[in-house]
Structure formats: C-alpha cells, structure tokens
Amino acid sequence: MTLNEALSDDVRIRRLWKELQEEDRILDLGYRTKNNCVIGTKGGIHGHNNVVFQAAIWSQLESYPSGTFLDLGSGGGEIVIRFARKGWQSYGIDFCFNCYQVAQEEIARCEEEGHIPQGKAKIAWGNFFPPEFPVFQSQDRTEDSFRKDIANHLRDNHPSGNPYSRLGIALAEIDVWYHYQVERRENILRLFAEYAKSGAELFFISSFRDTFTVPANLTLEDSFEGVLFRYKKS
Numbered sequence: 001m002t003l004n005e006a007l008s009d010d011v012r013i014r015r016l017w018k019e020l021q022e023e024d025r026i027l028d029l030g031y032r033t034k035n036n037c038v039i040g041t042k043g044g045i046h047g048h049n050n051v052v053f054q055a056a057i058w059s060q061l062e063s064y065p066s067g068t069f070l071d072l073g074s075g076g077g078e079i080v081i082r083f084a085r086k087g088w089q090s091y092g093i094d095f096c097f098n099c100y101q102v103a104q105e106e107i108a109r110c111e112e113e114g115h116i117p118q119g120k121a122k123i124a125w126g127n128f129f130p131p132e133f134p135v136f137q138s139q140d141r142t143e144d145s146f147r148k149d150i151a152n153h154l155r156d157n158h159p160s161g162n163p164y165s166r167l168g169i170a171l172a173e174i175d176v177w178y179h180y181q182v183e184r185r186e187n188i189l190r191l192f193a194e195y196a197k198s199g200a201e202l203f204f205i206s207s208f209r210d211t212f213t214v215p216a217n218l219t220l221e222d223s224f225e226g227v228l229f230r231y232k233k234s
C-alpha cells in the first residue's frame with residue numbers, strides 16, 4: 001500500500017490517529033513545553049512531527065516485523081518511545097543535551113509505569129554523524145537554515161564522544177532509520193547510502209527545500225505531498 005493509498009483510507013487512518021491520541025495521553029506531551037525543549041531553546045532546533053506523518057509511517061510499518069529503529073536527532077524522544085511501545089528495539093541520538101535529558105526522563109517514567117518494556121528505548125547524547133563522515137555544507141544560506149544552530153551544538157567535536165558505542169549499536173544493524181529534517185538531505189542520504197545495510201529503509205520528513213542527489217544504491221520507494229519520503233537501500 002502506498003502512502004497516498006494509506007492516507008486516503010479513512011478507516012485505517014482514523015484508527016491509527018486514535019491509537020496515537022491514546023498514546024499522547026500516556027506520553028505526557030506537556031513535558032516538551034515544561035522543559036522548554038522541543039519548543040526551542042536558545043541555539044536549539046527541535047520539533048515533533050505531525051500526527052498525520054506518524055500515522056502514515058505506522059500505516060507503512062504495520063505489516064513489517066518489528067526490528068531496530070533509529071531516530072537521527074531524537075529531540076524529546078517521542079518517536080523513539082512510540083517505536084518501543086510497538087515492540088521495536090528503538091534508539092535515538094541527539095546532540096542537544098537538554099533534549100537528551102528530557103528524553104531520558106520520559107523513557108524512565110514510561111518504563112516505570114509499564115508503558116514500554118525495560119531497555120527497548122535508548123537515547124544517547126552526541127552527534128549522529130560518525131566522526132569520519134564528511135558533512136557537506138552548502139554555499140547557499142537557505143539550504144542550511146539550521147547551520148548556525150548546529151554549529152552552536154559543537155557538532156564536529158562533540159564532548160560526549162561516540163554515541164553509537166554508548167548505545168552498543170552499529171548503523172549497519174538498523175532496519176528503519178528516521179530523520180525529521182534539520183540537516184541537509186544530501187548529508188542524510190549519503191549517510192544512509194554508505195552505512196545502512198541492504199534492505200534498510202529511511203523515513204525522511206522534509207522541512208526545507210534543498211538540493212540533493214539520490215545516491216545510486218538508494219531507491220525512492222514512496223513519497224507523500226513532497227514532505228514525507230521513504231527510501232530503501234538496495
């Protein structure tokens with residue numbers, strides 16, 4: 001089923017929305033505003049994705065056997081927790097320390113209250129680009145709308161070291177990758193093309209217009225309204 005088909009299937013989408021809304025009550029989404037985190041701190045770049053896109057992603061993954069999930073830039077941890085609730089081994093990385101702390105607190109609370117199994121959701125503080133990965137910058141400011149904020153987060157020399165070793169994972173183990181765009185698509189696609197295993201999928205939510213090429217070993221499986229994209233590594 002394509003994203004368009006899924007999103008025009010009212011019954012299905014209504015059911016998914018209902019599930020998401022029920023989860024929202026569990027997830028105490030007030031924690032975002034309380035911690036001034038996802039709403040935006042000085043030098044911070046945060047967000048939480050639209051419920052339509054979450055429903056669309058779930059509509060695609062319903063028949064998928066749960067596996068490993070990684071949120072590149074996990075913010076307050078909401079998406080990581082949602083995947084853990086569905087039985088996925090779920091990881092997130094964020095270089096914003098405030099976000100990381102909020103996400104950790106929220107995971108601990110969800111575990112304590114039995115909303116997610118212990119150890120299914122894990123977050124690390126750090127840069128999701130491995131140190132040896134060359135991050136391309138654009139000459140065009142509009143393409144790097146978050147660049148100054150990213151620089152403020154000490155991306156290139158992150159004090160926390162390697163978040164992947166702290167999570168105990170390698171990018172080649174991840175089944176489903178996800179990025180809500182604050183980084184140039186070119187960089188995310190190259191990262192996915194170089195490090196993902198064959199058959200892995202990337203859900204990408206676009207938040208600004210930038211130029212990019214799709215590496216030859218990736219296929220665009222589907223897209224929705226120029227905002228949600230699903231890529232697969234061949």
Ligand SMILES: C[S@@+](CC[C@H](N)C(=O)[O-])C[C@H]1O[C@@H](n2cnc3c(N)ncnc32)[C@H](O)[C@@H]1O
Pocket residue numbers: 044045046047048049071072073074075076077078079093094095096099126127128129150155180181182183
């Ligand atoms: C738009 S938020 C997305 C939050 C969450 N994934 C969601 O969908 O609700 C993007 C996050 O990416 C983080 N981020 C951006 N570049 C990063 C990098 N290179 N390494 C780690 N985190 C990064 C930001 O700090 C921010 O919290």
